[in-house]
Amino acid sequence: MLDDRDRKLLSLLQQDAETSVAQLAEAVNLSPSACSRRITRLREEGYILRTTAEVDRRRMGLPTTMFVLLRTSEHTADWLERLRAVAADIPEIVEVHRLTGNFDYILKIVLPNVEYYDVIYKQLVHRIRLHDVSAYISMETLKSDAPLPTHHA
Amino acid sequence: MLDDRDRKLLSLLQQDAETSVAQLAEAVNLSPSACSRRITRLREEGYILRTTAEVDRRRMGLPTTMFVLLRTSEHTADWLERLRAVAADIPEIVEVHRLTGNFDYILKIVLPNVEYYDVIYKQLVHRIRLHDVSAYISMETLKSDAPLPTHHA
DNA sequence: CGTGAAACTTTCTACTC
């Protein structure tokens, strides 16, 4: 399993994947060679899946975030796969979950502005039958892209 | 601004930040040196903020995702800062937005299991006054960590 | 912007203790 050093490494690499092995080694009180071995192991054992570049949404002209809560009347496997396909096709949809309870699905979407939501909305309802759609604009992001907690049993 | 090659590079780097410059150069039909210059520029101009390691949630013992929709009766700056502080303190809360409309805030949380939600819930209500809290369990993730669309005006 | 080459940094991999 993971010891404290492994967890620290995962925490640091989630913040900056380009930290040199030398720096990481110092942070966890290990030699660079031992540290390098650990990181290799963390990858091999699947703790680290990949590294990704984080792109500035505003700089890209996509400052707006919205959440969409969906209800459907069709609860078939076909419908689900259709939603999956639609979501995969629309890059503005960055996250989709099937939920328990009062709502069936939640979508997170990123947009150049609030008005652009209508474009996505039309694509959605055109391609899939929806019972109820309510959209919420994120006015302010208080926390995002936070690293995962690393101290669980 | 950005041309097609820049956009392609951003797209590729969002999927795998460790792609070698040689591979990237080939993908956008450029020489490695020219490609390296572009990537440096994309960083300098703030398109690329950082690179992060993506950690496997399940492997880390955090397979459960939940969304929490909040209503509050206090709409002061103080309350907002308090929520920000609480969210910053609780690593299981990975995302928080202030919303328009029917709900005031949305939280995304990651947990070892559904039961653990109670622990977070208690921390929340203990530290901040909430008017209404409803939680939704993600039963299935249809899309997540999708790269940003790169083809906007 | 391309090419080619050089300089540099960093990582990986023994081998030893």
Added chain:
DNA sequence: GAGTAGAAAGTTTCACG
């Protein structure tokens, strides 16, 4: 695991076309 050292890989930068 630590430490060292050598090898290898990749990146950046430069001069020049």
